[in-house]
Amino acid sequence: MGIFRFSDMPLKKKITLIAVVSSSVSLLMACLVFILSESLTFPRVMRQNLSNLAQIIGDNSTAALSFNDSRTAQGLLDTLKANPHILSACLYDLKGQVFARYARPDAPQYWPAVVWEEKSEFSGGSVRIFQPVLSGGDRVGTLYLESDTREMQLRMMDYTLVTVVVGVLAFLISLLVASRLQQRVTGPLQQVVDRMKDIAKGEGDLTKRLEVTGKDEIGEVAEAFNTFVGKLQGVEDMKLDLISVVSHQLKTPVAEINGFIENMMMGLTGELNPKQKTYLDEMRAIGRENYRLITDLLSASKIDRGVVTVDLKPVSTKEVVGLAIRDYEVPLARKGLSLELEGVWEGGMLYADRDKLVEALRNLINNAIKCTDKGSITVRALTEGDMGVIEVADTGIGMDAETMGRLFTKNRVLGKEAHRSGAGLGLYITKNFMKQQNGDITVTSEKGRGTCFKLAVPRFKPGEGGRL
Amino acid sequence: MSTLKTLGFLAVLGLTLWPGGHASRAQEVSEYTVKAAYLVNFVKFITWPDKVYDDDQGAIVIGILGDDPFGATLDDMVKGRFIEGHIVLVRRFASYDETQKGSLRKCHLLFIAYSEKDRLRDILKAVQGSPVLTVSEIERFPLAGGMIQFDQEGQRITLDINPAQAQKAGLTLSSKLLQIAKIYRTE
Numbered sequence: 001m002g003i004f005r006f007s008d009m010p011l012k013k014k015i016t017l018i019a020v021v022s023s024s025v026s027l028l029m030a031c032l033v034f035i036l037s038e039s040l041t042f043p044r045v046m047r048q049n050l051s052n053l054a055q056i057i058g059d060n061s062t063a064a065l066s067f068n069d070s071r072t073a074q075g076l077l078d079t080l081k082a083n084p085h086i087l088s089a090c091l092y093d094l095k096g097q098v099f100a101r102y103a104r105p106d107a108p109q110y111w112p113a114v115v116w117e118e119k120s121e122f123s124g125g126s127v128r129i130f131q132p133v134l135s136g137g138d139r140v141g142t143l144y145l146e147s148d149t150r151e152m153q154l155r156m157m158d159y160t161l162v163t164v165v166v167g168v169l170a171f172l173i174s175l176l177v178a179s180r181l182q183q184r185v186t187g188p189l190q191q192v193v194d195r196m197k198d199i200a201k202g203e204g205d206l207t208k209r210l211e212v213t214g215k216d217e218i219g220e221v222a223e224a225f226n227t228f229v230g231k232l233q234g235v236e237d238m239k240l241d242l243i244s245v246v247s248h249q250l251k252t253p254v255a256e257i258n259g260f261i262e263n264m265m266m267g268l269t270g271e272l273n274p275k276q277k278t279y280l281d282e283m284r285a286i287g288r289e290n291y292r293l294i295t296d297l298l299s300a301s302k303i304d305r306g307v308v309t310v311d312l313k314p315v316s317t318k319e320v321v322g323l324a325i326r327d328y329e330v331p332l333a334r335k336g337l338s339l340e341l342e343g344v345w346e347g348g349m350l351y352a353d354r355d356k357l358v359e360a361l362r363n364l365i366n367n368a369i370k371c372t373d374k375g376s377i378t379v380r381a382l383t384e385g386d387m388g389v390i391e392v393a394d395t396g397i398g399m400d401a402e403t404m405g406r407l408f409t410k411n412r413v414l415g416k417e418a419h420r421s422g423a424g425l426g427l428y429i430t431k432n433f434m435k436q437q438n439g440d441i442t443v444t445s446e447k448g449r450g451t452c453f454k455l456a457v458p459r460f461k462p463g464e465g466g467r468l
Numbered sequence: 469m470s471t472l473k474t475l476g477f478l479a480v481l482g483l484t485l486w487p488g489g490h491a492s493r494a495q496e497v498s499e500y501t502v503k504a505a506y507l508v509n510f511v512k513f514i515t516w517p518d519k520v521y522d523d524d525q526g527a528i529v530i531g532i533l534g535d536d537p538f539g540a541t542l543d544d545m546v547k548g549r550f551i552e553g554h555i556v557l558v559r560r561f562a563s564y565d566e567t568q569k570g571s572l573r574k575c576h577l578l579f580i581a582y583s584e585k586d587r588l589r590d591i592l593k594a595v596q597g598s599p600v601l602t603v604s605e606i607e608r609f610p611l612a613g614g615m616i617q618f619d620q621e622g623q624r625i626t627l628d629i630n631p632a633q634a635q636k637a638g639l640t641l642s643s644k645l646l647q648i649a650k651i652y653r654t655e
Contacts, residue, residue, distance in 0.1 A: 060644065062512075062644060063513055063642065063644035063645050063647060063648050064644075064647075064648055066506075066509040066512070066513075067506060067509065067626075067627060067645075067648050067649075068502070068624060068625070069626075069648035072647055072648045135509075135512050136511070136512035136551060136552050137550075137551075137552075138512075138551075
């Protein structure tokens with residue numbers, strides 16, 4: 001069994017152990033008391049029974065003793081062989097001489113000297129009594145009887161056996177009952193523990209509540225926990241509201257600043273010298289990145305608050321890709337990458353929210369450019385059953401399985417080499433937008449060989465409610 | 469009665485019951501001591517009808533008819549004793565004649581001595597119909613209409629009983645007594 005500590009045991013084992021131990025102890029005590037009282041009363045009962053027998057034998061032998069008929073007395077004692085517990089018997093006359101005697105064949109042929117007064121004693125596994133024989137108030141002799149205590153031993157063995165059997169049965173039943181009952185205690189508790197762990201890991205759904213099953217302590221814990229989660233949700237809501245408001249407040253000024261930068265670069269404020277042009281170029285890049293970050297934050301907060309709406313309409317793959325790859329010539333050229341398009345022009349009609357699908361695709365192309373230093377980026381359109389698929393494959397740094405696993409979660413921390421810019425919200429937003437359009441985004445990647453993202457949305461089929 | 473007294477009496481009895489080392493004269497005496505003790509013991513194993521205790525303050529009367537073989541032994545044995553709650557009186561009668569009839573019928577227990585052998589028929593006729601236990605040493609007594617005869621089997625004094633006669637007289641003999649006796653049946 002080894003060394004174990006009570007405090008380390010699971011609660012269900014503790015409850016079972018407590019129930020079983022306490023019931024076993026009380027049962028054991030009851031059995032012990034029973035056996036003890038039996039062992040105390042049984043000798044008295046045996047002595048009484050033997051005395052009763054002596055009374056009967058003595059009474060029947062009065063005439064034999066009175067009229068000196070030892071043959072009849074002998075016959076009387078011989079009837080004792082009907083009782084297998086009687087070891088020996090002896091009738092003494094008034095002089096203390098043996099008048100008649102009997103011994104069980106297997107018992108020692110031994111008869112003690114007469115004892116005049118009434119007497120009974122236990123010794124060496126047998127009980128002996130001497131009893132005066134009276135006839136009409138006069139003493140006519142003495143009777144001696146010796147009985148073995150086998151009956152008592154057998155009875156005690158029976159009691160012990162019954163006690164053991166009952167004890168084992170009771171132990172098993174209490175184990176069964178306790179293990180059933182403990183589930184009703186630990187079950188709800190385990191539920192509370194699981195839910196708490198869930199939320200502690202950061203994946204918990206704050207809108208969910210524990211089922212309060214009773215008014216006991218566990219019910220109270222569940223209720224307190226629900227109140228706590230409710231408050232936590234309030235804080236979370238406040239945070240989302242704050243992000244939403246702040247993003248809105250920031251979006252317009254950043255857009256205006258970007259507009260002024262554009263104006264200046266277009267020469268509306270006069271001729272720019274090369275140094276000014278470099279600075280403005282830099283500012284424009286930062287401004288765009290900021291704008292993008294703010295838009296992402298707004299989208300993420302919309303998703304979190306559950307206020308995202310999609311506008312599903314038929315749209316062609318060609319149109320989506322066309323809109324998505326606009327103004328990427330400069331970034332592509334800057335890194336010396338080529339953009340390959342495959343099957344895009346033959347691609348069929350999709351049933352999706354055009355702007356969100358374009359947004360998702362631009363997101364992927366953006367990431368591909370960021371993560372690829374040489375080679376090409378391929379945008380590929382194809383169909384897979386009822387779904388229309390647009391793939392974005394690059395020849396970039398790729399990623400390992402662990403990174404892929406948490407790619408579509410919020411607040412992910414990518415490897416340093418991949419975390420080039422942005423808040424890391426892009427793929428989280430994309431995943432949600434795709435889900436909203438009854439589609440999905442999946443990824444396959446090989447470290448050092450490149451990554452392939454796959455956007456899937458339902459194909460459009462005219463006539464049947466707009467969808468295939 | 470006190471235990472001491474009983475033991476005293478029984479010691480006498482015991483002493484006389486066991487042979488060995490005694491002279492023949494002593495044995496002669498001991499035979500009637502035993503018989504006297506038997507006579508007294510009969511009282512414990514026989515039930516008389518209730519009404520027969522009306523006379524003599526409810527005493528049990530042992531009658532000796534004819535030549536008394538017991539002497540003082542019997543008187544010593546019953547002196548001051550209560551047997552089954554009754555005192556015991558010993559009455560002695562001379563050889564039988566008609567005038568004794570009334571007195572004999574009032575005895576509970578009548579010992580008919582050997583001397584009365586020839587008048588046995590008349591004696592038994594005289595007590596017939598009364599609850600009187602008749603005891604004698606006369607041979608074939610149970611067959612002659614008597615109830616208990618002292619007999620001998622080696623050294624041991626035994627009893628021959630005719631229970632039908634006792635029953636006819638309204639006496640009840642204990643089965644324990646019948647168990648140790650030789651039983652005779654007439655008619």
